[in-house]
Amino acid sequence: MSKAQFRTCPETGLQYHKQAEMLIRAHAVVAVVILLIGGIAALLVTLTRWPAIHLLPADRFYQLLTSHGVNMLIFWIISFEIAILYFCSSTLLKCRLATPKIAWLGFILMLAGIVVNNAAVASGTASVMMTSYVPMPANPNFYLGLILFAVGALIGCFVFLGTLVVAKDEKTYEGSIPLVTFGALTACIIAIFTIASGAIVLIPTWLWSLGLINNIDPAMYRVVWWALGHSSQQINVAAHVAVWYAIAAIVFGARPLSEKVSRGAFFLYIAFLQLASAHHLLVDPGLSAEWKIFNTSYAMYLAVLASMVHGLTVPGSIEVAQRSKGFTKGLFEWLRKAPWGNPVFSGMFISLIGFGFIGGISGVVMGTEQINIIIHNTIYVPGHFHATVVIGTTLAFMSLTYFLIPTLFRRQVAFPGLAKWQPYLFGLGMSVFTLAMMGAGTLGVERRHWDMAFTNTALSFDYPASAFTLMGIVGISGVAAILGGAIYILVTVVSVFFGKRVESESSYGFDMTTLSRADPLLVPDGGHEAAGKWGLAAPGTFVLAMFFLVIFVLYYAVNWKYLASVWPMS
Amino acid sequence: MNEHTSSGERPIKIPLMQRVLDNPFILLFIGIFVPAVFYIIWGIMEIVNIPIAP
Ligand code: HEM
Numbered sequence: 001m002s003k004a005q006f007r008t009c010p011e012t013g014l015q016y017h018k019q020a021e022m023l024i025r026a027h028a029v030v031a032v033v034i035l036l037i038g039g040i041a042a043l044l045v046t047l048t049r050w051p052a053i054h055l056l057p058a059d060r061f062y063q064l065l066t067s068h069g070v071n072m073l074i075f076w077i078i079s080f081e082i083a084i085l086y087f088c089s090s091t092l093l094k095c096r097l098a099t100p101k102i103a104w105l106g107f108i109l110m111l112a113g114i115v116v117n118n119a120a121v122a123s124g125t126a127s128v129m130m131t132s133y134v135p136m137p138a139n140p141n142f143y144l145g146l147i148l149f150a151v152g153a154l155i156g157c158f159v160f161l162g163t164l165v166v167a168k169d170e171k172t173y174e175g176s177i178p179l180v181t182f183g184a185l186t187a188c189i190i191a192i193f194t195i196a197s198g199a200i201v202l203i204p205t206w207l208w209s210l211g212l213i214n215n216i217d218p219a220m221y222r223v224v225w226w227a228l229g230h231s232s233q234q235i236n237v238a239a240h241v242a243v244w245y246a247i248a249a250i251v252f253g254a255r256p257l258s259e260k261v262s263r264g265a266f267f268l269y270i271a272f273l274q275l276a277s278a279h280h281l282l283v284d285p286g287l288s289a290e291w292k293i294f295n296t297s298y299a300m301y302l303a304v305l306a307s308m309v310h311g312l313t314v315p316g317s318i319e320v321a322q323r324s325k326g327f328t329k330g331l332f333e334w335l336r337k338a339p340w341g342n343p344v345f346s347g348m349f350i351s352l353i354g355f356g357f358i359g360g361i362s363g364v365v366m367g368t369e370q371i372n373i374i375i376h377n378t379i380y381v382p383g384h385f386h387a388t389v390v391i392g393t394t395l396a397f398m399s400l401t402y403f404l405i406p407t408l409f410r411r412q413v414a415f416p417g418l419a420k421w422q423p424y425l426f427g428l429g430m431s432v433f434t435l436a437m438m439g440a441g442t443l444g445v446e447r448r449h450w451d452m453a454f455t456n457t458a459l460s461f462d463y464p465a466s467a468f469t470l471m472g473i474v475g476i477s478g479v480a481a482i483l484g485g486a487i488y489i490l491v492t493v494v495s496v497f498f499g500k501r502v503e504s505e506s507s508y509g510f511d512m513t514t515l516s517r518a519d520p521l522l523v524p525d526g527g528h529e530a531a532g533k534w535g536l537a538a539p540g541t542f543v544l545a546m547f548f549l550v551i552f553v554l555y556y557a558v559n560w561k562y563l564a565s566v567w568p569m570s
Numbered sequence: 571m572n573e574h575t576s577s578g579e580r581p582i583k584i585p586l587m588q589r590v591l592d593n594p595f596i597l598l599f600i601g602i603f604v605p606a607v608f609y610i611i612w613g614i615m616e617i618v619n620i621p622i623a624p
Contacts, residue, residue: 186597189598189602193605220614270597271604274605275609287613299608
């Protein structure tokens with residue numbers, strides 16, 4: 001293997017295989033363009049759900065909701081994830097990418113799928129929303145676009161697996177693959193299950209839309225579709241947790257508290273996370289209580305446990321690294337003195353907290369068969385998943401971008417002042433947005449509903465005034481978050497296409513960053529505990545975890561109490 | 571590969587779980603098999619068994 005195929009980043013020491021580098025760039029650029037389209041749709045949809053503005057007519061609302069859902073949830077996230085898979089295999093393992101030509105074929109298929117699907121939605125003949133439940137028909141190109149994209153992404157997954165095989169064969173690493181790559185492997189495995197389920201459900205649906213098949217059973221469709229729809233969220237979870245670990249290592253030189261525990265947690269994801277898809281079907285007739293409860297409770301809790309492990313070990317490893325550098329005062333000096341002005345860190349930390357506290361807790365509530373019914377199909381549901389896929393995944397990917405701009409694209413980060421504030425505007429705007437949605441959902445406001453005032457409808461319903469206020473807050477905070485998203489796109493596009501070339505770490509664009517290398521010396525004499533308190537390596541994180549647990553238990557209990565009041569027994 | 575040797579002398583037995591975690595293809599099998607059986611196949615069997623209305 002010739003050395004000329006590789007470029008070594010002078011500051012980080014990362015080795016980029018040139019073909020992999022081009023592919024990572026191409027996927028990341030497409031992802032950001034899609035984020036822009038999805039973001040414009042988000043603005044219009046948000047301005048319609050804001051009761052005082054109620055911008056779009058009904059048909060446009062559903063058309064843009066379809067565009068927003070598919071572009072954001074499938075195209076933006078999976079395109080970025082394929083970039084992450086190539087980075088975590090080829091770059092982190094210092095290995096050539098397996099079959100670059102086939103990887104380019106995958107990229108072209110994904111791009112073609114995005115174009116075909118978007119054209120179908122833009123034509124106004126596919127406003128079926130991302131779930132495209134049968135028997136509601138869409139233009140056949142809607143399904144065809146998704147199928148092409150899925151095949152392209154599947155190729156990307158196999159190129160990733162192939163690269164792991166090449167790396168092992170060519171002995172570019174010793175022992176086990178790094179934890180971050182292991183996280184990417186978890187995402188890849190879940191992606192393969194997800195995409196296969198997508199093929200099982202979408203190919204017949206496409207044939208049905210062409211008139212070649214008579215009937216698709218709606219109940220069957222829903223079971224298989226959600227193996228695609230929800231498992232794709234699990235790809236995100238695995239990928240963004242891998243990104244958290246990567247950023248903890250990049251910014252602090254942090255090493256996982258326990259490789260064994262973290263890998264074990266990823267293993268729980270591989271085995272159990274995808275079963276959680278069943279919580280979308282908790283009120284479907286035809287499926288037994290055993291199936292629902294097994295898949296959403298017993299098995300899913302093992303995956304929830306894994307998320308709690310990651311939620312503990314990522315900040316825990318940061319705390320240990322910070323304490324080893326001397327930030328040992330009290331419980332939280334390590335956190336106070338963290339580089340809050342560095343968007344790589346601030347974005348990642350807001351992502352972690354938002355994902356755990358808002359997305360995680362609400363997810364468990366929604367996954368419990370009995371209390372799910374309180375909020376089923378209300379706007380609480382988008383409230384929950386905007387906390388997971390937007391604050392959790394999207395913000396984690398945004399923070400990683402601020403690291404990739406100088407190291408991968410070799411450009412300075414443009415508008416560093418704006419970049420510094422971006423994670424706060426986006427993350428905090430989204431936090432208010434999701435909490436307000438959950439509040440409105442608890443009052444019964446439906447999701448995907450064009451007009452909550454029921455103007456001129458035969459059957460109407462009066463929501464309390466507070467529901468309208470909460471939807472107004474959804475509108476205001478949503479616009480603030482969209483502004484945060486727009487700043488991300490501005491900074492990224494200007495940096496990548498017009499930015500100054502970087503010469504050294506000091507010219508990265510935001511002066512508050514120095515990159516720490518993962519440093520074995522960061523473990524003090526006497527082990528991790530030596531820098532901690534009360535015999536704990538990371539006492540601050542432990543206190544945070546206990547705080548999380550208290551909120552979790554209280555909120556869970558409140559929901560049962562609420563269920564008892566909305567559904568009195570006599 | 572089941573065993574590494576340390577300084578070329580005593581072979582060290584790699585624990586079973588680590589061997590599983592080090593093998594992407596076993597993990598891939600588990601990651602497809604578990605949800606395919608418990609979620610998809612079981613779910614579809616339940617739908618298929620719903621009696622058709624006369
Ligand atoms: C600042 C950013 C964003 C804002 C303000 C926003 C706003 C909204 C709004 C108002 C809805 C409609 C809810 C309803 O009426 O049921 C919605 C739906 C949705 N959003 Fe977002 N969103 C944003 C970013 C994202 C991102 C980044 C993703 C994915 C990664 C995403 C995924 C979705 C999905 C999947 C739906 C549901 C579509 C459907 O029901 O078919 N959103 N969003």
